[in-house]
Amino acid sequence: MNFFNNKTVQFICGSQHLYGDQVIDKVEINVKEIIDHFNKSDKIPALIKFKKVLTTPDEITKTCLELNNDENCIGVIIWMHTFSPAKMWISGLKKLTKPICHLHTQFNTEIPWDSINMDFMNLNQSAHGDREFAHLLTRMKISRKVAVGHWKEEYVKKEIGVWSRSALGWDEIQNLKVARIGDNMRDVAVTEGDKLEAHIKFGFSVNGYDSDDISSEVDFLDEEEVNSLIEEYQSDYDIAPKLQRGGTLHSNLIDAAKIELGIKNFLEKVGCMAFTTTFENLGGLKQLPGISVQRLMKMGYGFAAEGDWKTAALLRAMKVMASGLDKGTSFMEDYTYHFGSKKPLVLGSHMLEVCPSISDSIPRCEIHPLSIGNREDPVRLVFNAKTGEGINACLVDMGEHFRMIVNEVKSVKIDNKLPRLPVARALLDVQPNFIHATRSWMLAGGSHHTVFSLDLNIDHLNDFCEMAGIECVRIN
Ligand code: MN
Numbered sequence: 344m345n346f347f348n349n350k351t352v353q354f355i356c357g358s359q360h361l362y363g364d365q366v367i368d369k370v371e372i373n374v375k376e377i378i379d380h381f382n383k384s385d386k387i388p389a390l391i392k393f394k395k396v397l398t399t400p401d402e403i404t405k406t407c408l409e410l411n412n413d414e415n416c417i418g419v420i421i422w423m424h425t426f427s428p429a430k431m432w433i434s435g436l437k438k439l440t441k442p443i444c445h446l447h448t449q450f451n452t453e454i455p456w457d458s459i460n461m462d463f464m465n466l467n468q469s470a471h472g473d474r475e476f477a478h479l480l481t482r483m484k485i486s487r488k489v490a491v492g493h494w495k496e497e498y499v500k501k502e503i504g505v506w507s508r509s510a511l512g513w514d515e516i517q518n519l520k521v522a523r524i525g526d527n528m529r530d531v532a533v534t535e536g537d538k539l540e541a542h543i544k545f546g547f548s549v550n551g552y553d554s555d556d557i558s559s560e561v562d563f564l565d566e567e568e569v570n571s572l573i574e575e576y577q578s579d580y581d582i583a584p585k586l587q588r589g590g591t592l593h594s595n596l597i598d599a600a601k602i603e604l605g606i607k608n609f610l611e612k613v614g615c616m617a618f619t620t621t622f623e624n625l626g627g628l629k630q631l632p633g634i635s636v637q638r639l640m641k642m643g644y645g646f647a648a649e650g651d652w653k654t655a656a657l658l659r660a661m662k663v664m665a666s667g668l669d670k671g672t673s674f675m676e677d678y679t680y681h682f683g684s685k686k687p688l689v690l691g692s693h694m695l696e697v698c699p700s701i702s703d704s705i706p707r708c709e710i711h712p713l714s715i716g717n718r719e720d721p722v723r724l725v726f727n728a729k730t731g732e733g734i735n736a737c738l739v740d741m742g743e744h745f746r747m748i749v750n751e752v753k754s755v756k757i758d759n760k761l762p763r764l765p766v767a768r769a770l771l772d773v774q775p776n777f778i779h780a781t782r783s784w785m786l787a788g789g790s791h792h793t794v795f796s797l798d799l800n801i802d803h804l805n806d807f808c809e810m811a812g813i814e815c816v817r818i819n
Contacts, residue, residue, distance in 0.1 A: 344643055346666035350514065352444075352507055353394040353410055354378050354420045357427030357476060360398050362465050369466060370424045371396050373450040377494050386500035388667055389507035391420065400431040407435035418442040418510035420503065423472030424450060425465060429479035436483060442510045442810045443487035444503060445480065447473045448494040486809045508799070509806035512664035515616075516811075517546030519659055521645070521652050522615040524552050524606075525624030528649035533790045536653055536740030544745060545811055549652045552613070554626030561605035561628075572600040576634075580708040580724060592710055592720075595630070599722035602628060603635035610644065617645030617659040619652055622694075622715055631713060633695035633723035637767075640673060640698035647674050647792055648696050653738045654792045661736070661794050664807070670729055670797035671701030675769065677735075677791055687777040688755065688770055691735075691795060695723045697767035701754075701797060702726035711765040727757045728769030733797040735771070736804055737790040744814060748789040749804045750780050751819040754797060769795060774819050787816045 356374045358367055371393075378391050394410070397403045410416050419441050449469045480487060490502040527534050538549040573596065576582060586596040610618060618639075622631045640646050645659025658674055665672050674696055681688040694713065699706050706724035713721055736749045751774040761768070773780035801817050808815035 346663045352389045352391045355394045356396045357423040358425045384500045387504040403435035407439040417514040422446040426472040429475045447491045508664040512660040513810040515663040516660040519547035520615040521549040522618040525621040534651040557605045558627035561601045582708040617655040630721040633721040658794045665798035668798035672796040673698030675795035692768040701728045703729045735793040746814045748816045783818045
């Protein structure tokens with residue numbers, strides 16, 4: 344999935360008129376060469392566009408307002424090729440609402456020792472031009488990313504690439520709508536929070552709907568649509584014999600497919616790209632949604648169980664941030680521990696709802712009883728997660744403010760077959776070690792629900808928190 348589509352990062356360069364038009368022309372040529380180089384890099388997923396070389400306060404303010412109004416613009420790279428007196432930037436920066444990446448680079452690589460003269464010095468003075476600009480940003484308490492180094496260096500491009508993913512997630516979450524189908528799981532604390540404050544802080548709205556809004560969609564489904572979804576299941580998964588056509592429980596697979604279509608149609612109607620469910624409020628639904636929410640997550644929807652709207656919104660934002668990457672991002676829950684070996688491990692899972700984007704093989708489609716929820720047995724996809732480095736992240740409401748908590752984790756191979764565990768799972772080696780990671784997570788007030796990603800790292804979420812203006816607790 345490519346969520347970047349027609350989204351762009353705009354590049355503006357600061358200068359001043361002191362050096363004459365020739366220098367300004369040269370600045371523009373150099374900036375365009377840098378942008379061209381960035382756009383050819385596989386480290387930077389966003390399309391970068393040249394906006395302007397800015398040399399006067401009025402021009403700067405006008406440009407910042409244009410950027411605010413450009414709905415395809417997810418962020419701005421700003422660089423001072425020459426000196427650019429920073430008082431010129433005050434009015435514009437006061438108005439600019441887009442995330443900033445301050446690129447601290449220099450066009451020239453090495454000092455040309457034999458030919459260096461004052462013309463060269465005037466053109467290549469980012470070393471003090473960027474410091475003047477950075478002073479003002481800090482004085483104005485404007486958060487931003489600072490990418491430092493020569494523009495051809497891979498690590499510089501990597502930093503810009505990470506920031507552009509965060510900016511895409513930030514762009515997404517500001518207009519996101521979350522459907523809360525059913526309310527919170529009764530008496531649970533961490534899934535609660537101030538939805539109004541979240542709307543003000545992040546831009547996403549959370550509205551409540553009834554489970555019967557889904558069942559009424561289910562009642563009006565087209566039979567052909569249901570049949571073609573069953574065929575899709577058959578080509579995508581290894582289906583248990585009793586769920587197959589002619590099997591004793593095939594009708595349960597049909598019910599599950601109807602729930603998927605019902606939820607999808609409903610979400611499209613209300614324009615929501617994230618949602619929650621809860622097993623305590625299923626209305627007329629025959630099963631707790633299992634395979635349906637698993638597949639909707641794979642399609643890019645944000646989801647979290649038990650009314651957890653914060654994790655649902657975060658999953659959507661992180662799926663968008665991971666645009667084009669293929670290791671996967673899922674709703675997850677720290678479930679049970681494996682002590683006894685020299686390295687304690689965490690088995691992550693949920694009672695049904697883990698996204699098959701992280702599956703290491705073709706998922707098995709199975710049906711088993713669920714001891715809670717008081718409904719028919721739900722159909723679910725069962726698999727092991729891919730191995731590799733990743734993160735677990737959660738967003739919690741501390742009452743006075745929101746806090747993101749991120750822990751580096753390693754998904755490790757599951758050597759045992761787990762023949763009696765009918766849910767998808769990931770076995771996690773939390774970093775830097777079990778004691779430090781779990782103690783820090785709990786002292787920070789972290790949730791038992793998380794977003795687990797094999798595509799993103801701590802830097803992506805740290806940049807995202809800078810944009811949102813929230814605290815980021817990093818455990819590694
Ligand atoms: Mn849960």
